[in-house]
Amino acid sequence: MVTVVFLGKLADLAGAPSLSLGAPLDWAGLRAALPKALAEVLDDPRNRVAVNGVLVADKAGLRAGAGDEIALLPPVSGG
């Protein structure tokens, strides 16, 4: 399984702080497994993606295998 963690307001859109999806998982597979509104929000380049704590430069190239953790990171908050 792949764990998907939602941070900040993305957790509200997802309705949960995390979910588990089958491995392997790519960007299209991730988007397809999420609520449509959330999938569209993720296309905004200000929302970043990390795999196992490492930021992904190109979301479309996302690849995650069994045991990996994907984090979906909205912009950090201001002061």
Added chain:
Amino acid sequence: MVTVVFLGKLADLAGAPSLSLGAPLDWAGLRAALPKALAEVLDDPRNRVAVNGVLVADKAGLRAGAGDEIALLPPVSGG
């Protein structure tokens, strides 16, 4: 009498932290009453003069009467 207070290194040049001089006192009278080396140092515009806690803009116009306190102030020290 007029009290003359020497601050910082001017106290070393004067040999004392303060002295009393007869009133009234003007700039020429003050210079004449001080050691020559100190009088010359006072001409340096970086050395300021205050009368009763108020800085004097024009040293040559100094006038002090009985009970007044003249302070001779070298540049303040750096950090």
Added chain:
Amino acid sequence: MRDIRLLDRLFIPGALIGPFTNANPGLGGVCTFVGEVRSDNGVEALELTHYEPLTLPGMHELADSAFARFDLMGLLMVHRVGVMHPGEPIVCVSAAARHRRDAIGAVDFCMDHLKSAAWFWKREKRSGQWHWIEPREQDRADLARWHEPI
């Protein structure tokens, strides 16, 4: 001396600063900033979420940048996470240096980066409702100060 921490409960900045100062003998100055939860706009509570694999490593990278940019002897950087109430400290950054400009500059630098670039998400509770806090243009402008040619 370097002390970087995420704390999930109330902390007393003064209890950190004394030992930090003593741990840097020979220092010329210590600058400390403590940020507290304000009760502006009827804020009842503030919640900070972090993401463990990014947040603490990010704070260590920020400390590396501060040590590279300023002549520091020590740096303390402590950030609360979880639910806080008005008047509670959120963040404490303290820098010890031989010279004051390095200590003050490092605190200014770390605070600007913690406020606008660190991996924290905040929401405020007002009238019983939670509201996410969005990035602020002012924070971006503050951060940009450090990217100009020096």
Added chain:
Amino acid sequence: MRDIRLLDRLFIPGALIGPFTNANPGLGGVCTFVGEVRSDNGVEALELTHYEPLTLPGMHELADSAFARFDLMGLLMVHRVGVMHPGEPIVCVSAAARHRRDAIGAVDFCMDHLKSAAWFWKREKRSGQWHWIEPREQDRADLARWHEPI
């Protein structure tokens, strides 16, 4: 809340900062700088002389300027005079504000002015001999930062 003092004996900055912070409820942040006597160059002691009729009024004028320039809730400015030894605090400036940039800026501003424009004369004892400390070009440059158009 404004607390401006000259002290002729050892003080503990932490004992001042707690009450100062508590005296400014609703603040967003407090920035504090504490300067200590360094033991650089074999300094055994430092003596600070002040001139009562100018020094304390000058510090109050500096506080006025800081309140005019920054959006402050409180300002604490404490300076030692007399003979001090390495490791002892010389100066403590603390600014409380709703926003961090005002608190940090006010401390930076006050320290630059205290270091180069306040009515203090310093001498250091090295190898048993006292040496007057002259103005430093760096301090003048630090001060000049605040006179540029803003």
